[in-house]
Amino acid sequence: MHDTPDPGDRGDAVCVVGAGASGLAAIKSLREQGFAVDCYERETSVGGAWNWRHDRSPIYSGTHLISSRPLTEFPDFPMPDTWPDYPHHSKVLEYLERYAKHFRLDQDIWFGMEVSSAVPAGDGKWDVTIRSTGGGSSRVQRYAAIVVANGHNWSPAAFEAPGDFTGQVIHASAYKDPARLRGRKVLVVGGGNTGCDIAVEAAQQATRVWHSTRRGYWLAPKYVFGRPADQVNDRLLRWGLPLRLRQWLYRRTVKLTSGDLTRYGLAEPDHRPYESHPIVNSQLPYYLGHGTIEPVPDVERYDGASVILTDGTKIEPDLVITATGYRPRFDFLAPELLDTDEDGRPDLHLHAFARRHPTLAVIGLLQPDSGVFPLAHWQSVAVARWLRLRVTDPERAAAVQQKESTRPVQSWSRRRVIPTQRHWFEVDHVDYLRSVEGLLNEMGSVR
Amino acid sequence: MKSDLVRFEDWTDPVPPAAREVVSRLPEDDIGHPPLLFVPGTSSPSFAEHWLGHAAGRGFSSYALSPRPGGDLRAQVHDTVQVAASLPRQAVLIGHGLGALVVARALGRYPARAAVLTAPVLSGWAVARAFSLFSRPVLPAPAGDPPVLVAGSPDDRAVKRKALDRAAAGYGGAPLLFPGMGHDLMLEEGWEEPIDAILDWLEKQLPMPGH
Ligand SMILES: Cc1cc2nc3c(=O)[nH]c(=O)nc-3n(C[C@H](O)[C@H](O)[C@H](O)COP(=O)(O)OP(=O)(O)OC[C@H]3O[C@@H](n4cnc5c(N)ncnc54)[C@H](O)[C@@H]3O)c2cc1C
Ligand SMILES: NC(=O)c1ccc[n+]([C@@H]2O[C@H](COP(=O)([O-])OP(=O)(O)OC[C@H]3O[C@@H](n4cnc5c(N)ncnc54)[C@H](OP(=O)(O)O)[C@@H]3O)[C@@H](O)[C@H]2O)c1
Numbered sequence: 001m002h003d004t005p006d007p008g009d010r011g012d013a014v015c016v017v018g019a020g021a022s023g024l025a026a027i028k029s030l031r032e033q034g035f036a037v038d039c040y041e042r043e044t045s046v047g048g049a050w051n052w053r054h055d056r057s058p059i060y061s062g063t064h065l066i067s068s069r070p071l072t073e074f075p076d077f078p079m080p081d082t083w084p085d086y087p088h089h090s091k092v093l094e095y096l097e098r099y100a101k102h103f104r105l106d107q108d109i110w111f112g113m114e115v116s117s118a119v120p121a122g123d124g125k126w127d128v129t130i131r132s133t134g135g136g137s138s139r140v141q142r143y144a145a146i147v148v149a150n151g152h153n154w155s156p157a158a159f160e161a162p163g164d165f166t167g168q169v170i171h172a173s174a175y176k177d178p179a180r181l182r183g184r185k186v187l188v189v190g191g192g193n194t195g196c197d198i199a200v201e202a203a204q205q206a207t208r209v210w211h212s213t214r215r216g217y218w219l220a221p222k223y224v225f226g227r228p229a230d231q232v233n234d235r236l237l238r239w240g241l242p243l244r245l246r247q248w249l250y251r252r253t254v255k256l257t258s259g260d261l262t263r264y265g266l267a268e269p270d271h272r273p274y275e276s277h278p279i280v281n282s283q284l285p286y287y288l289g290h291g292t293i294e295p296v297p298d299v300e301r302y303d304g305a306s307v308i309l310t311d312g313t314k315i316e317p318d319l320v321i322t323a324t325g326y327r328p329r330f331d332f333l334a335p336e337l338l339d340t341d342e343d344g345r346p347d348l349h350l351h352a353f354a355r356r357h358p359t360l361a362v363i364g365l366l367q368p369d370s371g372v373f374p375l376a377h378w379q380s381v382a383v384a385r386w387l388r389l390r391v392t393d394p395e396r397a398a399a400v401q402q403k404e405s406t407r408p409v410q411s412w413s414r415r416r417v418i419p420t421q422r423h424w425f426e427v428d429h430v431d432y433l434r435s436v437e438g439l440l441n442e443m444g445s446v447r
Numbered sequence: 448m449k450s451d452l453v454r455f456e457d458w459t460d461p462v463p464p465a466a467r468e469v470v471s472r473l474p475e476d477d478i479g480h481p482p483l484l485f486v487p488g489t490s491s492p493s494f495a496e497h498w499l500g501h502a503a504g505r506g507f508s509s510y511a512l513s514p515r516p517g518g519d520l521r522a523q524v525h526d527t528v529q530v531a532a533s534l535p536r537q538a539v540l541i542g543h544g545l546g547a548l549v550v551a552r553a554l555g556r557y558p559a560r561a562a563v564l565t566a567p568v569l570s571g572w573a574v575a576r577a578f579s580l581f582s583r584p585v586l587p588a589p590a591g592d593p594p595v596l597v598a599g600s601p602d603d604r605a606v607k608r609k610a611l612d613r614a615a616a617g618y619g620g621a622p623l624l625f626p627g628m629g630h631d632l633m634l635e636e637g638w639e640e641p642i643d644a645i646l647d648w649l650e651k652q653l654p655m656p657g658h
Contacts, residue, residue: 032558032591070461075454076558076590077532081464081525101556103537231459238455370458378452433452440452 007140013038013288014387015128015143017115017332019105020048021096022364022376023149025074027105029380033388038141039105042114042133046100048120049153050093056154057325058173058194062201063089065371066193068228070430072371074099075378085228117332118146124359124390127334145359145387151378152328152365157421159189159322165302167316172198172323180319181205187307187317189299191217192422195323196281202321203287210315214298215418216267218250221257229280230370237430247273264288264364265295271418273427277426278369325422328365338362345424349404350412350435352379358390358401367422370429385443402443411435451555451587462525468513469530470495472503481560481653482534485511486527486553488545488568489577492634498642505646510534520552520578527553536560539649543633544568544605545577547614548584553585554595561652562589563645566599566606566630567614573605586617594652596620598641600628623648 013034015024019041030037043054052059065072065086072092073079077099083091100106110130116138117129125379126146131138156171172194176212178201186206188199191213199211224232232253236246250273262268264285287293298310306314328346339355346365347355354360361383366374390397412435417423472495474480483502485494494511502509512530515522527549527619531538537560542550547567554562568574570583584625589595597615601624611622625632625641632641 028558070458075452076556078528080533081462081529101535102532231461234455235459238459430453434450437450438453 010036010038010143012036012139012144012391014145014147015040015115015126015141016108016147016149017099017118018048018149018151019043019046019109019111020149020151020364021050021373022054022151022380023048023147024096024100024105025178025373025377025380026147026149026363026383029384031103031108033224033384035384035387037108038143039109039111039121040115040128040130041047041109043392044104044111045097046109046150047093047096048087050095050096052089052176056173058153058389059089060172060176060178060194060198060201060367062178062197064083065089065092066222067227067371069229071228071230071234074373077102086222090308114230115332119334120337120357125359128358129183145361147361147363147380147383148333149363150329150330153326153328155329157325157327159324161299161306161307163302164304165307165320166305167318167320169320169322172321173326175321178202178205179379183207184319186210187212187296187299187315187320188323189320190323190325191215191279192323192325193281194325196279196284198210198321198323199293200281200283200287203290203292208317209287209293210296210317212296212299212309213267215271215274216253216261216269218269218273218277218355219258219261219284220254220278220280222280223282224253224257233369234430243274250274254338258282258285261285261288267297272414272416274369274414274428275416276418277367277423317405327421343421350379350382350432350439351427352383353386353404357429358397359387361386366432368427368429368432375427375429375432378433378440382436382439382443385440389443396443400439403442405434409439455626456521465515465518465522467515467526469510469529470499470513471510472499473508474503476506477508478506478545480507481536481649482508482510482535482538482540484527484531484540485509486523486540486542486546486550487511487514488543488547488549489514490542491546492631494543494633496634497638498633501639501642502504502646505643507646507649509535510538514546514549520549520580520584523549524552524556528557531557531559539563541565541645542567544630545573550575551586552584554589554593556590558591559589559593561593561649562595563648564595564597564614565632565641565645566603567597567611568606569610571613573580589618596623596648598623598625598632599625600625600630600632602627603630605630608628 014035016039027037068085112133113130116131121127126143156173181202183203185208186202187210189212202209221228300308300310340346351366363379414426499509539561540550540559541563543565545568547564595618599611615622
């Protein structure tokens with residue numbers, strides 16, 4: 001590989017885990033700060049979740065962005081301005097491939113290599129074990145730092161209900177093609193973006209569709225007043241309207257656009273707007289109104305060919321799709337390294353910096369009310385600058401760390417969210433970016 | 448508070464697309480040089496006359512963007528970044544006159560491989576007139592910290608020696624000077640000298656495969 005005394009010791013080089021959007025941004029920022037980088041990607045190409053060829057990709061054939069183009073693209077590499085507001089997933093992949101090629105990031109990526117363990121080796125160094133996914137060889141390399149960008153939308157969150165079911169149950173991650181729904185009676189469980197999208201696709205294909213959600217949600221349309229909804233929302237943020245007023249406007253806007261969804265039998269939201277991850281879907285109300293999606297409450301149990309719901313109703317789907325989301329997983333890191341609690345939630349400064357390991361950082365472990373890429377970009381810039389500062393000016397780095405430890409968590413993490421498994425890393429993109437900018441300013445010039 | 452990370456204007460009011468006129472001259476073989484994107488000012492002469500072909504002859508894929516008719520500074524910066532990002536590899540941005548201002552601004556939005564500001568008009572009346580901008584435009588810190596060269600002539604009557612020094616100092620350097628020439632370095636007699644010096648500088652700055 002490169003010139004270092006011990007082939008296993010990569011000197012000042014940094015290890016990046018994963019070559020999805022976050023990993024690519026990390027490689028680029030680290031290089032800009034002068035680091036040699038080895039990125040390991042267990043798949044055979046870039047793009048992560050957006051590469052539907054990957055076995056673990058959560059993308060189904062009909063996926064389009066829910067965050068609009070300007071709020072999704074990297075801040076220093078725009079998508080073509082002739083692309084639609086909400087590009088298809090194949091375009092997002094094309095974009096990430098072009099980003100990698102443009103900046104020659106693939107030169108630093110080792111494909112078909114999985115990081116199977118990373119352990120502190122003293123002095124801030126890391127011993128990283130890398131295994132070829134083709135089977136066979138594994139090797140250990142020593143790095144000056146490790147940046148984890150392994151994504152959090154590939155390990156399905158299991159759905160369990162008591163009883164036995166004779167029909168078929170699949171998690172949404174295994175759903176790709178609407179042809180699979182044709183002519184079937186389908187129950188979709190889960191009211192996130194995946195569940196709502198699949199319910200809509202089922203309405204177009206299946207003979208009968210039930211959509212089970214365990215609470216009511218604020219369903220945002222893709223367009224408000226002819227503009228992408230996230231752009232309109234950012235206008236409110238730009239004007240600096242306080243949360244209470246924005247919540248009021250949100251209710252008004254949803255009433256005027258999606259309309260009153262309880263009319264179709266959906267539950268009233270049990271939380272205020274902005275207290276759950278945004279669901280953006282203009283078609284769901286349409287199919288509810290046509291009776292082709294029947295909203296139902298939570299699943300209580302299975303009973304042979306039937307599913308019994310919490311209101312006692314008995315339905316007989318032949319296919320159940322559980323769109324119950326995904327869980328972050330860091331199998332290659334001991335939980336204490338990320339201060340991970342028993343529910344699997346790491347406790348990181350800005351959801352990025354390990355509190356007790358200054359040379360360990362995670363990129364992309366958050367859920368914003370915008371696209372993920374801009375946040376992953378600025379996280380990467382901050383991490384790369386931080387790692388550089390530690391080398392060039394340790395005293396200053398210590399001062400920055402001291403100062404950062406006083407930054408209140410509420411300033412960058414969403415204050416109030418519904419307390420379910422999926423919401424702990426919800427962030428408001430504006431508050432979050434302001435906090436990262438604060439950190440960059442402390443470290444010196446924003447680059 | 449002015450923020451470099453929170454870009455409300457781009458998010459809520461994106462620049463609408465427009466047909467962009469780009470001419471290119473490509474070398475016969477790809478020898479691994481980065482592509483060059485030339486950005487003229489509204490009143491700059493064409494780069495296509497001499498420089499584009501000359502740079503292609505030295506192995507650089509060369510592109511020149513015409514300013515969007517009636518486009519304000521923001522739209523021109525947008526177009527520059529759009530074209531740069533559409534090139535297969537990280538590009539070198541080279542601006543002339545008011546185009547140097549466009550490039551200086553684009554550097555905040557696109558991590559260029561390197562940048563060259565020739566006879567740069569970065570403030571003053573010409574800027575005010577061209578872009579209806581009456582305060583001195585703020586020049587952002589270049590993303591990714593690329594090498595930036597300022598080039599011009601001490602005998603240019605539009606951009607004085609002092610302005611060249613100031614522009615170069617802003618990027619931590621001194622200007623590359625071509626005495627005896629005027630403002631339109633790419634058109635005047637002796638146009639080879641500045642472009643050759645610029646390409647020499649690029650070859651020295653950027654470790655390129657095969658060098
Ligand atoms: C259906 C769906 C739609 C979405 N829509 C949007 C949207 O509209 N806008 C938006 O901004 N976001 C959207 N997202 C979120 C999406 O996850 C992010 O856009 C983005 O993919 C995150 O990139 P990442 O690099 O952090 O993770 P990923 O894309 O998951 O990439 C992680 C990479 O790491 C690799 N990897 C993991 N573990 C290892 C290991 N141990 N060793 C080596 N390699 C490893 C994986 O193979 C993968 O390539 C959507 C997500 C889903 C599920
Ligand atoms: N661009 C797009 O079109 C698009 C499409 C799909 C997904 N995405 C993104 O991908 C990420 C994952 O989305 P997702 O929809 O797959 O997952 P998600 O956001 O985690 O939503 C999971 C849904 O399932 C419910 N749920 C979880 N466990 C359950 C259980 N045991 N019983 C009943 N219901 C249960 C949740 O309810 P609670 O509300 O009670 O937690 C929630 O409604 C999100 O960031 C999302 O925005 C984007």
